Amino acid sequence: MDFVDYYKVLGVDKNASQDDIKKAYRKLARKHHPDLNPNNKEAHKLFQQINEANEVLSDPEKRKKYDEYGKEWKHAEQFEKAKQSSSHQHFGGTERQGFSGDFEGGEFSDFFESLFGNMGRGRKSTQSKFRGQDYQAELQLNLSDAYTTHQQTLTIDGKNVRITIPAGIENGQKIKLKGYGAPGVNGGPNGDLFITFNIINNTKFRRDMNDLYTSVDIDLYTAVLGGEITIDTLNGKVKLKVNPETQNGTKIRLKGKGFPVYKNEGHFGDLFVTYNIKTPTHLSQKEKDLFTELSRLRTK
Amino acid sequence: MQSENLIPLKNFCLSHELKFSFIETLQHYGLVEVTNVEHISFIHDSELPKLEQLVRLYRDLDINFEGMEVITNLLRQMEEMHDEIIRLKNKLAAYENG
Numbered sequence: 130m131d132f133v134d135y136y137k138v139l140g141v142d143k144n145a146s147q148d149d150i151k152k153a154y155r156k157l158a159r160k161h162h163p164d165l166n167p168n169n170k171e172a173h174k175l176f177q178q179i180n181e182a183n184e185v186l187s188d189p190e191k192r193k194k195y196d197e198y199g200k201e202w203k204h205a206e207q208f209e210k211a212k213q214s215s216s217h218q219h220f221g222g223t224e225r226q227g228f229s230g231d232f233e234g235g236e237f238s239d240f241f242e243s244l245f246g247n248m249g250r251g252r253k254s255t256q257s258k259f260r261g262q263d264y265q266a267e268l269q270l271n272l273s274d275a276y277t278t279h280q281q282t283l284t285i286d287g288k289n290v291r292i293t294i295p296a297g298i299e300n301g302q303k304i305k306l307k308g309y310g311a312p313g314v315n316g317g318p319n320g321d322l323f324i325t326f327n328i329i330n331n332t333k334f335r336r337d338m339n340d341l342y343t344s345v346d347i348d349l350y351t352a353v354l355g356g357e358i359t360i361d362t363l364n365g366k367v368k369l370k371v372n373p374e375t376q377n378g379t380k381i382r383l384k385g386k387g388f389p390v391y392k393n394e395g396h397f398g399d400l401f402v403t404y405n406i407k408t409p410t411h412l413s414q415k416e417k418d419l420f421t422e423l424s425r426l427r428t429k
Numbered sequence: 430m431q432s433e434n435l436i437p438l439k440n441f442c443l444s445h446e447l448k449f450s451f452i453e454t455l456q457h458y459g460l461v462e463v464t465n466v467e468h469i470s471f472i473h474d475s476e477l478p479k480l481e482q483l484v485r486l487y488r489d490l491d492i493n494f495e496g497m498e499v500i501t502n503l504l505r506q507m508e509e510m511h512d513e514i515i516r517l518k519n520k521l522a523a524y525e526n527g
Contacts, residue, residue, distance in 0.1 A: 155491070
């Protein structure tokens with residue numbers, strides 16, 4: 130635990146007036162308030178420091194104690210006890226309104242707790258109920274797993290939570306778990322947990338919303354003469370009829386063979402298949418002769 | 430709409446030590462949606478995080494109603510841009526992976 134220089138945190142000097150402190154605090158709070166910096170943990174941390182610095186420096190009694198014992202915080206309690214027994218003075222937390230500070234329960238540093246203990250939290254008693262902060266989390270999921278509705282168990286704050294992930298969930302999509310955020314302040318309700326899905330493509334398909342795209346190689350003879358091929362989909366293999374004289378890059382659509390539509394059971398996007406025609410290599414002399422003959426037939 | 434999803438505004442104001450006129454002004458600026466059922470005003474529980482955020486902006490930062498409106502709009506735009514970035518990243522990744 131380190132000494133915290135509250136004057137430095139607020140950017141004011143040791144002789145700063147209450148008005149200077151208030152102004153510095155307001156300015157920094159407007160910059161780093163968590164409501165204005167969603168998902169910014171650094172701003173959140175800074176805000177807590179600013180809040181704590183203001184808690185001390187804006188209260189004349191706490192400021193006095195901080196100025197007196199700040200650097201000797203490790204012995205503050207002993208000093209205080211000695212002082213109380215000699216003069217029977219009482220150091221009480223004056224109740225005042227400050228930041229509602231529901232961000233992680235208006236946390237204070239160990240330094241603050243050590244110097245002021247529970248008395249430093251005088252303002253808490255005047256606080257109204259606040260809902261806990263929302264948590265943000267990210268969950269990685271394979272594309273093949275996102276194809277079916279399934280359940281997954283997550284550990285949140287040491288508790289196992291079983292969630293159902295509906296088929297067709299999009300990369301970057303958020304789902305809300307009500308009440309799984311930070312605990313409420315002063316009896317307020319818990320915040321929510323927002324899970325953002327990060328879907329990793331572990332398949333050979335490209336996904337665009339509910340449609341899937343893939344390419345398959347077909348040999349020259351099937352492309353020229355037509356035939357039947359078997360291709361993979363996310364739902365098993367399907368047979369495809371290839372038309373005679375199929376051109377390279379031909380794209381065909383398999384209706385309903387794409388990705389499931391989110392929360393719309395039984396509905397699927399389409400699968401688009403692009404044909405890559407593979408030209409034969411390592412031709413034998415006989416094949417070369419036959420291709421030459423075919424070529425002559427074409428140029429006649 | 431189910432009744433258990435509605436929170437009486439009177440309770441909210443009492444618990445947050447707010448005057449009802451505060452909520453009325455927020456409603457006037459289109460910042461919260463109030464539901465009236467049999468002459469009683471409620472907010473839907475999905476509006477609660479937004480309403481509490483507005484209370485914090487008002488109390489913690491001395492932001493007036495016009496300021497809250499601007500901040501709310503800018504935060505919404507930020508969120509939309511954040512979602513758009515994710516969508517574009519996905520598309521880019523899809524093209525990069527072939």
